Amino acid sequence: MKQVAAIIGGGVIGGGWAARFLLMGWDVRLFDPDPEAARKMGEVLDNARRSMPGLFDVALPPEGVLSFHETLAEAIDGAAWVQESVPERLDIKRRTYAEVQKHIDPEAVIGSSTSGFKPSELQEGAKDPTQIVVAHPFNPVYLLPLVELVPGDNYDPRAVAWAKTVLTGIGCYPLHLKKEIDAHVADRFLEAVWREALWLVRDGIASTEEIDNAIRYGFGIRWAQMGLFETYRVAGGEAGMKHFIAQFGPALKWPWTKLMDVPDLTDELINQIAGQSDAQSGSYSIRELERIRDNNLVAMMRALKGQNWGAGALLNEADSARDALAHSADEITDPGQPITTVNRAVPLDWTDYNGHMNEARYLQAFGDATDRFMELIGCDADYIASGGSYFTAETHIRHLDEVRAGARIAVRTRCLMGASKKMHLWHEMYEDGRLLATGEHMLIHVSLETRKPSPPAPQIEERLMRFAQAQADLPIPQGAGRAVGQGR
Amino acid sequence: MKQVAAIIGGGVIGGGWAARFLLMGWDVRLFDPDPEAARKMGEVLDNARRSMPGLFDVALPPEGVLSFHETLAEAIDGAAWVQESVPERLDIKRRTYAEVQKHIDPEAVIGSSTSGFKPSELQEGAKDPTQIVVAHPFNPVYLLPLVELVPGDNYDPRAVAWAKTVLTGIGCYPLHLKKEIDAHVADRFLEAVWREALWLVRDGIASTEEIDNAIRYGFGIRWAQMGLFETYRVAGGEAGMKHFIAQFGPALKWPWTKLMDVPDLTDELINQIAGQSDAQSGSYSIRELERIRDNNLVAMMRALKGQNWGAGALLNEADSARDALAHSADEITDPGQPITTVNRAVPLDWTDYNGHMNEARYLQAFGDATDRFMELIGCDADYIASGGSYFTAETHIRHLDEVRAGARIAVRTRCLMGASKKMHLWHEMYEDGRLLATGEHMLIHVSLETRKPSPPAPQIEERLMRFAQAQADLPIPQGAGRAVGQGR
Numbered sequence: 001m002k003q004v005a006a007i008i009g010g011g012v013i014g015g016g017w018a019a020r021f022l023l024m025g026w027d028v029r030l031f032d033p034d035p036e037a038a039r040k041m042g043e044v045l046d047n048a049r050r051s052m053p054g055l056f057d058v059a060l061p062p063e064g065v066l067s068f069h070e071t072l073a074e075a076i077d078g079a080a081w082v083q084e085s086v087p088e089r090l091d092i093k094r095r096t097y098a099e100v101q102k103h104i105d106p107e108a109v110i111g112s113s114t115s116g117f118k119p120s121e122l123q124e125g126a127k128d129p130t131q132i133v134v135a136h137p138f139n140p141v142y143l144l145p146l147v148e149l150v151p152g153d154n155y156d157p158r159a160v161a162w163a164k165t166v167l168t169g170i171g172c173y174p175l176h177l178k179k180e181i182d183a184h185v186a187d188r189f190l191e192a193v194w195r196e197a198l199w200l201v202r203d204g205i206a207s208t209e210e211i212d213n214a215i216r217y218g219f220g221i222r223w224a225q226m227g228l229f230e231t232y233r234v235a236g237g238e239a240g241m242k243h244f245i246a247q248f249g250p251a252l253k254w255p256w257t258k259l260m261d262v263p264d265l266t267d268e269l270i271n272q273i274a275g276q277s278d279a280q281s282g283s284y285s286i287r288e289l290e291r292i293r294d295n296n297l298v299a300m301m302r303a304l305k306g307q308n309w310g311a312g313a314l315l316n317e318a319d320s321a322r323d324a325l326a327h328s329a330d331e332i333t334d335p336g337q338p339i340t341t342v343n344r345a346v347p348l349d350w351t352d353y354n355g356h357m358n359e360a361r362y363l364q365a366f367g368d369a370t371d372r373f374m375e376l377i378g379c380d381a382d383y384i385a386s387g388g389s390y391f392t393a394e395t396h397i398r399h400l401d402e403v404r405a406g407a408r409i410a411v412r413t414r415c416l417m418g419a420s421k422k423m424h425l426w427h428e429m430y431e432d433g434r435l436l437a438t439g440e441h442m443l444i445h446v447s448l449e450t451r452k453p454s455p456p457a458p459q460i461e462e463r464l465m466r467f468a469q470a471q472a473d474l475p476i477p478q479g480a481g482r483a484v485g486q487g488r
Numbered sequence: 489m490k491q492v493a494a495i496i497g498g499g500v501i502g503g504g505w506a507a508r509f510l511l512m513g514w515d516v517r518l519f520d521p522d523p524e525a526a527r528k529m530g531e532v533l534d535n536a537r538r539s540m541p542g543l544f545d546v547a548l549p550p551e552g553v554l555s556f557h558e559t560l561a562e563a564i565d566g567a568a569w570v571q572e573s574v575p576e577r578l579d580i581k582r583r584t585y586a587e588v589q590k591h592i593d594p595e596a597v598i599g600s601s602t603s604g605f606k607p608s609e610l611q612e613g614a615k616d617p618t619q620i621v622v623a624h625p626f627n628p629v630y631l632l633p634l635v636e637l638v639p640g641d642n643y644d645p646r647a648v649a650w651a652k653t654v655l656t657g658i659g660c661y662p663l664h665l666k667k668e669i670d671a672h673v674a675d676r677f678l679e680a681v682w683r684e685a686l687w688l689v690r691d692g693i694a695s696t697e698e699i700d701n702a703i704r705y706g707f708g709i710r711w712a713q714m715g716l717f718e719t720y721r722v723a724g725g726e727a728g729m730k731h732f733i734a735q736f737g738p739a740l741k742w743p744w745t746k747l748m749d750v751p752d753l754t755d756e757l758i759n760q761i762a763g764q765s766d767a768q769s770g771s772y773s774i775r776e777l778e779r780i781r782d783n784n785l786v787a788m789m790r791a792l793k794g795q796n797w798g799a800g801a802l803l804n805e806a807d808s809a810r811d812a813l814a815h816s817a818d819e820i821t822d823p824g825q826p827i828t829t830v831n832r833a834v835p836l837d838w839t840d841y842n843g844h845m846n847e848a849r850y851l852q853a854f855g856d857a858t859d860r861f862m863e864l865i866g867c868d869a870d871y872i873a874s875g876g877s878y879f880t881a882e883t884h885i886r887h888l889d890e891v892r893a894g895a896r897i898a899v900r901t902r903c904l905m906g907a908s909k910k911m912h913l914w915h916e917m918y919e920d921g922r923l924l925a926t927g928e929h930m931l932i933h934v935s936l937e938t939r940k941p942s943p944p945a946p947q948i949e950e951r952l953m954r955f956a957q958a959q960a961d962l963p964i965p966q967g968a969g970r971a972v973g974q975g976r
Contacts, residue, residue, distance in 0.1 A: 012725060138706040139723050146706035173705045179693050185702045188688070192680035197716055200676070205667050212715025214673045216798045217661045218626040218634035220715065223708035225784035227700025228685055229761070230769050234777045235627050237500060241762040245753065273717070274729040281718050289722045296713035296795050303787035306837055309780060310704045349794055353872060354936070359880045360855050364848035384841060391890075392847045396972045397883040402939065424973060440972045448842070451890065483971040484884045484928045485912060 002027050002064065006079035008072065008096060010037040013113050014085035015044035016141025018066065021081075023052050023142065024170040025061035030068050031075035038068060043287075048142035050406050051294040054347030055143070055301060055315055057368065058322045059408055072096070073103045080105065081166050083135065085113040093122055101127040109159050109166070111135030115187050118180040119152030130156035133163055136184055137172070140290075143297050145314050148184040149174040171318050173311075201276065202269050209280035224300060225310045299349040336470040338428070339376065341369035342411035346403055356402040363397060366427045366439035369411040373425060377418075377463040379456070388456060390423055390443040398438045398479055407431050416480065418468035420461070421445045421453050426477050438479050490515050490552065494567035496560065496584060498525040501601050502573035503532030504629025506554065509569075511540050511630065512658040513549035518556050519563035526556060531775075536630035538894050539782040542835030543631070543789055543803055545856065546810045547896055560584070561591045568593065569654050571623065573601040581610055589615045597647050597654070599623030603675050606668040607640030618644035621651055624672055625660070628778075631785050633661040633802050636672040659806050661799075689764065690757050697768035712788060713798045787837040824958040826916070827864070829857035830899035834891055844890040851885060854915045854927035857899040861913060865906075865951040867944070876944060878911055878931040886967050889924045897924065902959055904968065906952035909933045909941050914965050926967050 005021040007014050010032035018028045018041060030041065045066070053060050069075040076082055082100055086092050093112065100110060110132045112122055123129035134150035147167050151160050160176065167174040177184060183191060200206045206214065222231050229241075236244030281289060304312025342365055352358040374380070374390055383389075403409060410430050417424035427439040447454035455461070493509040495502050498520035506516045506529060518529060533554070541548050557563040564570055570588055574580050581600065588598060598620045600610055611617035622638035635655050639648050648664065655662040665672060671679060688694045694702065710719050717729075724732030769777060792800025830853055840846040862868070862878055871877075891897060898918050905912035915927040935942035943949070 012723065138710075144706050144709065146702065148702070173701065175698060175701055175705070177694060177698070179691070181688075181691075181693050185688060185694050185699060186706050188684050189681045189703070190707060192684050193677045193716060196676050196680050200669075200673060203667070203669075205669050206665060206673050208717035210663060210665070211673060212718050213661065213663055214634065214636070215677070215711050215715040216713060217663070217802070218632050218674050219678060220708070220711035220713075221632065221785055221788060221799060222626075222781075223703050224712035224788060225704060225708075226781060227703040227708060228681060229696035229765055230700050230777070231781075233765050233769055234774060234781055235500065237774055241765045242758055245758050245761060270730055270733050273733060277717055277721050277729045281721055286722060286724075286726055289718070292795070292797060293710075293714060293719075293722055296792060296797050297709055299791035299795050300709060300712060300788045303791035303837065304784060307780070307783050307787050309784050311709060314705065349791065353869070354877055354879065358852075358855065359883065360848050360852035363851045363883075363885075364846075367846065367848050381841070389842055391842065392887055394887065394972045395847065395851075395883070395885040397851075399880055399882065402879075442973050481971050481973070483969050483974070484882045485930050485969070486971070 003080050004029060004078045005081045005083065006031070006076040007083050007085070008032075008075065008100070009085035009087075009113075010034060010041050011085060012044065012139060013137065013141060014083065015041045016048070016139060017083045017085065017113070017137065019045045019048035019142045020052070020170050020172075022064045022066055023048060023060055025064050026081075026170070027064040028066045029075045029077065029079060030066065031070075031072050032068075041066070041068075044142075047140070047290055047294060050291075051140075051298050051348055052142045053345035053408075054350070054406065055298055055305075056319050056322075057305075057344055058319045059343040059345060060322075072099045076100055076104055076108075078105070080108050080162075082108060082110045083113065084110060088114060088116060090117060090121060093117070094125060097122070097126050097132055101131070104131070106131075107162070109133060109163050111163065113137060116183050118182060119150050120154075120180060123152060123154075130154065130159055133159060134180075134184065135163065135167065135174075136187075138186070140294060140297070143294060143301070145171060145173040145311055146186065147172045147174050148177060148186065150177045150180050150184055152180050171314075173314055198269070198273075201273055207280070208273060208276040212280070225304060295348050298347060302347055302349060335467055336474075338412035338414045338471075338474075339373065339467075340410055341372040341376075341413040341427070342409065342429075344409060346405050346407045346409060348405045351405045356404055359397075359399065362399065362429065362437050363395065363439070365409065365411060365429060366395075366397070366437075366441065367392075369413050369427045369439075370425060370441060370443065373413050373415070377467065378460050383457070383460065384448070387448045388454065388460070389446060389448055390456075391446050392441055393444050394442040396440040396482065396484070398482075399436075400438070401434060401436045403431050403436050409436065414471055414474065414477065415464070415467040416440075416471075416477075418461075418464035421455055423464060426480055428477070438477065440480055440482075491568050492517060492566045494519065494564040494570045495573070496520075496563065496570060496588070497573035497575075497601075498522060498529050499573060500532065500627060501625065501629060502571070503529045504536070504627060505571045505573065505601070505625065507533045507536035507630045508540070508658050508660075510552045510554055511536060511548055513552050514569075514658070515552040516554050517563045517565065517567060518554065519558075519560050520556075529554070529556075532630075535628070535778055535782055538779075539628075539786050539836055540630045541833035541896075542838070542894065543786055543793075544807050544810075545793075545832055546807045547831045547833060548810075560587045564588055564592050564596075566593070568596050568650075570596060570598045571601065572598060576602060576604060578605060578609060581605070582613060585610070585614050585620055589619065592619070594619075595650070597621060597651050599651065601625060604671050606670060607638050608642075608668060611640060611642075618642065618647055621647060622668075622672065623651065623655065623662075624675075626674070628782060628785070631782060631789070633659060633799055634674065635660045635662050636665060636674065637662040638665045638668050638672055640668050659802075661802055686753075686757070686761075689761055695768070696761060696764040700768070713792060783836050786835060790835055790837060823955055824962075826900035826902045826959075826962075827861065827955075828898055829860040829864075829901040829915070830897065830917075832897060834893050834895045834897060836893045839893045844892055847885075847887065850887065850917065850925050851883065851927070853897065853899060853917060854883075854885070854925075854929065855880075857901050857915045857927075858913060858929060858931065861901050861903070865955065866948050871945070871948065872936070875936050876942065876948070877934060877936055878944075879934050880929055881932050882930040884928040884970065884972070886926045886970075887924075888926070889922060891919050891924050895919050902962065902965065903952070903955040904928075904959075904965075906949075906956035908949070909943055911952060914968055916965070926965065928968055928970075 007018045136148040138144040350361040414426040423443040429436045445456040495506045624636040626632040838849040902914040911931040933944040
């Protein structure tokens with residue numbers, strides 16, 4: 001059964017939530033009195049559709065249905081999750097909860113996107129305070145996994161459990177804070193840095209661009225993968241964390257920040273910042289910057305995925321959760337027919353200067369297809385750790401048609417021959433019914449110790465031969481056995 | 489002529505400087521009285537050698553020579569750059585400069601790695617104050633490009649120009665701060681975040697791991713590519729930077745940070761942090777964490793390189809500077825012989841679970857070789873922008889031998905046939921004399937408007953045919969025209 005989320009308040013944050021729920025297969029009911037709400041939502045959804053599906057190596061479920069509603073009561077009808085992203089004013093938020101709680105399913109949870117308020121402040125005066133939790137996301141909501149989940153001191157464990165299930169299910173990382181505090185955790189850091197940055201601009205120490213460069217060419221890249229403490233643990237080296245604190249500790253008392261002072265946001269300072277920002281980034285429109293940002297985030301998160309670390313490890317976990325389904329589906333498929341071994345969206349970072357998927361990424365997708373087929377015959381991570389694997393000896397690719405970022409591609413795999421050390425595979429890549437490419441591959445089983453050809457374990461060979469025999473009567477695929485430039 | 493850098497003080501920072509200079513082709517003379525200096529330097533250099541060369545798509549120059557010296561005077565002999573990374577004590581630093589300035593080449597510059605002191609503090613009492621500048625790097629120095637360059641109020645423009653030349657030449661980004669301030673720019677931000685993080689741990693709001701996750705799953709990834717102001721410019725949307733400041737401004741006065749208060753570094757707090765850090769990261773040794781960090785940084789910086797943005801754009805600039813040389817070298821090579829089209833190190837993120845370069849990366853390297861050959865016949869970015877390009881129609885790869893991360897690979901390219909719309913290329917990939925793989929490719933010239941085959945511009949076809957004719961008498965390469973699994 002389709003699950004339903006109600007999104008109260010569109011805009012950049014609410015729209016980002018809506019896009020994430022939709023692309024993860026939820027139906028979304030949106031309430032926002034702004035007459036521009038549909039246009040704004042469409043723009044966020046465009047950005048999300050081009051960037052988010054390709055983060056994963058397994059296709060997302062079919063997109064849910066988006067609907068717009070005139071009243072709060074109508075929007076929350078049937079919702080298992082209500083996400084509130086109305087303006088940062090306590091009176092508005094409390095009025096919204098009062099109205100929502102007249103109609104809401106008692107099992108549903110109301111998550112607030114507030115960046116500053118504590119849950120106890122939101123809950124005050126509510127009919128069912130424990131139904132309201134802070135679920136604070138980070139922009140762009142459809143890409144960044146962090147959600148600060150703060151239920152407050154007086155919470156309902158079932159609501160927290162449901163919140164974690166929902167948030168994890170849509171690819172988020174719920175960071176459950178056990179104690180409430182103003183602005184939660186991340187925005188306290190952002191606030192500290194923002195205040196210091198205002199001083200540096202005001203005092204003419206550095207421009208906005210120089211400050212951005214000081215971040216993105218240095219500690220920004222470090223923090224994208226390890227954060228603060230683990231980075232310092234490494235920097236401290238063998239001497240350890242205590243030694244590091246002892247070294248860095250005294251600096252806390254030195255005048256390295258402006259501390260208590262808050263710069264006055266005079267017109268002069270605001271103009272100074274806006275002018276520097278124009279000089280730095282003004283050659284791009286906001287829409288262009290959004291897309292550049294999303295391209296960068298996708299490329300970096302996929303890079304971390306390859307390392308199975310940080311935000312990339314979260315993506316791999318999400319893939320595994322979905323992949324288990326695909327796997328069991330494979331197992332009931334007729335082994336006498338080609339097997340679907342890849343089912344995914346083309347990521348943003350797989351395209352090149354010609355505007356289409358780069359040739360090397362075809363081989364990456366075919367390599368993933370080969371890996372999946374290897375798993376199906378039992379050559380999985382455990383087997384590889386035991387010292388055997390298949391290496392590709394030879395590959396022939398025919399590029400028959402182009403494909404662009406965001407397209408859903410599938411690879412169907414045949415075993416042309418499998419016996420002794422050899423495995424001869426044939427992959428066909430499709431976008432819907434359109435054949436994009438074929439890949440013909442000869443693999444050899446090797447010993448990872450000697451790096452030389454060696455026979456596979458009997459159970460591997462047995463399963464391989466079972467596939468080969470079951471598919472032996474299929475017609476030879478068109479294009480198999482062909483050399484480069486050879487006519488038909 | 490080889491250039492010489494003197495590194496005063498080994499350790500993590502000094503060793504990182506030494507590794508960067510060495511891998512960029514400078515000779516390095518190191519002075520460090522620590523009896524463990526050679527071992528420590530060796531460990532940093534191991535890390536740098538495995539991670540840094542593969543950041544780039546063009547091979548680095550031959551590594552310089554590292555030597556250890558007993559005295560400061562000996563170490564700085566012939567040095568065009570002296571980098572001081574001694575402990576963070578003003579008296580030690582000033583004594584070091586006094587000794588260095590007895591012997592140093594007056595044209596050389598002394599860069600200090602100090603994270604806290606202002607240049608005026610370092611320069612006080614020096615024989616030639618303007619020779620001393622702050623050149624503050626970020627760990628790991630061999631990967632992160634940022635160097636805060638602070639010459640102070642009374643500076644010598646020639647020294648600053650030389651500092652920029654040297655730092656840019658070794659792949660750094662010198663951020664020239666026009667005014668001095670305690671702790672420069674980046675460490676002021678780190679300090680503000682560190683202080684706040686200590687409070688959050690002490691007050692039991694979040695553990696070290698939760699804080700790290702709050703950073704690396706959210707704003708850390710954003711900051712790796714855009715920094716603070718550009719990120720907020722995008723978040724502000726069409727309403728612009730002024731609107732954003734007006735919205736976020738009032739929060740400055742709210743109690744979102746602990747501000748002036750500095751937590752006491754009691755034994756209890758230190759133990760709490762060290763214990764939480766052990767629980768978070770203790771399953772890895774520091775050495776393992778260093779390598780994980782470097783793998784992550786390389787993968788993300790290369791991801792940004794693919795987007796030509798942030799730290800990745802700096803890498804592309806560095807490649808271009810080196811590539812210009814390779815290009816002119818190509819032009820004097822005999823066009824009747826195979827042409828070197830790729831000369832690079834295998835990046836850390838090109839290897840897979842089998843411990844060797846992944847099959848798709850062979851095609852990536854061959855694709856780069858094809859791109860270079862296309863440039864040589866005039867099919868460059870300008871030509872592609874005018875609406876023509878070559879698409880690969882067919883590829884045949886023979887994987888003949890393995891190669892591991894860090895290895896230097898070269899691709900030599902032959903034009904087997906080039907006429908009308910067709911271009912038939914043959915690539916051979918080598919590590920030294922060892923043949924790793926061959927790639928046979930048929931490309932078709934297309935109109936980027938119709939996406940259909942079309943004749944190339946006359947000047948392109950003419951240059952293509954010139955190569956094809958010059959190489960027509962070479963013997964047919966072994967393995968050409970072969971289908972998958974076909975015997976010789």
